[in-house]
Amino acid sequence: MVDLASLLTPGRTALEVAVASRAEAIDAVGALLVADGTAPASHVAAMHEREARVSTYLGAGVAVPHATPIADPAAADRPVDDGGAPGALALARFPDGVEWDGETAYVAIAVVARPANHTAILAAIASLLLDPERARALVGAGTTAQVTAALTTSSTVPGTPGDDGQEPSAAAGGDRRGLTGPDRSS
Numbered sequence: 001m002v003d004l005a006s007l008l009t010p011g012r013t014a015l016e017v018a019v020a021s022r023a024e025a026i027d028a029v030g031a032l033l034v035a036d037g038t039a040p041a042s043h044v045a046a047m048h049e050r051e052a053r054v055s056t057y058l059g060a061g062v063a064v065p066h067a068t069p070i071a072d073p074a075a076a077d078r079p080v081d082d083g084g085a086p087g088a089l090a091l092a093r094f095p096d097g098v099e100w101d102g103e104t105a106y107v108a109i110a111v112v113a114r115p116a117n118h119t120a121i122l123a124a125i126a127s128l129l130l131d132p133e134r135a136r137a138l139v140g141a142g143t144t145a146q147v148t149a150a151l152t153t154s155s156t157v158p159g160t161p162g163d164d165g166q167e168p169s170a171a172a173g174g175d176r177r178g179l180t181g182p183d184r185s186s
Contacts, residue, residue, distance in 0.1 A: 004089065004124055005151040010144050011036050012090040022105075025098045026051060026065045029110040032090035039088075039112045043067055047110065055101035060135035063100050064125055066111035068118060087113025087121050091147060093139075106139045 012032040019025045030044030046067030050056070057063045090110040097104040113121050128151065129135045138150035 003152050004121070004128065005148045007087055007121070008089040008091055008147070008151060009036070012038065012088065013144050013147060014091070015093045015142060015144070015147070017092045017094050018096065019094055019098050022051070022063075022098060022100050023048065025063070025092065025094060025100070025105065025108050026110075029065060029090050029092040029108040032092065033088065033110055033112055038090070043112060057100040057103050057105060058126055058129055059103075060129045060132070061097070061104060061106040061139040062125075062129055062135065063105040063108045064111060064122060065108055066118075066122065068115075086117035087111060089121075093141065093147075 012035075014028065014032060017025075017028050019028055026047050027044065030039075030047055033039040034041050034044060047065045050067045051065055055063075056065045088111075092108050092110075094106055094108070097106050099105075109125060111118070111121055111125070128138070134150055137146065141147040141150055
């Protein structure tokens with residue numbers, strides 16, 4: 001099984017990012033993918049284009065900016081330089097939050113993936129957010145070890161050991177029922 005934590009590296013994780021807008025947040029998390037060669041700069045532009053069409057805020061204080069691989073023709077043959085992995089993630093945490101489609105996002109997880117795995121990775125993130133305890137742990141993570149613990153899941157990605165061949169859940173389709181913001185009572 002491949003869990004989300006296996007798609008994230010410390011070099012693609014930034015935990016104390018200050019941004020003033022959603023656009024800056026996308027630039028910040030996208031830059032993590034570009035900096036280590038995982039994705040070309042054109043992928044970040046494609047992430048902005050997708051965000052202009054449909055918000056990627058999922059709920060629980062988490063946004064998942066991404067671009068479908070075909071939206072970036074320059075990278076069509078190389079949607080992710082990952083050494084054969086099904087995809088890659090980058091994560092930026094905004095302790096002060098950033099306005100995102102009328103909500104406050106504290107974490108942005110950028111996704112870059114092979115076409116066959118893109119939806120399954122998004123579904124795994126949506127599934128994680130449906131667990132309030134794990135969602136709070138992710139939003140409150142102050143170390144890479146805490147991020148890894150929050151992302152560790154049994155969700156599989158198609159074509160990997162443990163894949164049952166089932167289609168991703170409806171949660172990947174943007175259904176926000178059951179998703180709430182972070183617990184701000186403490």
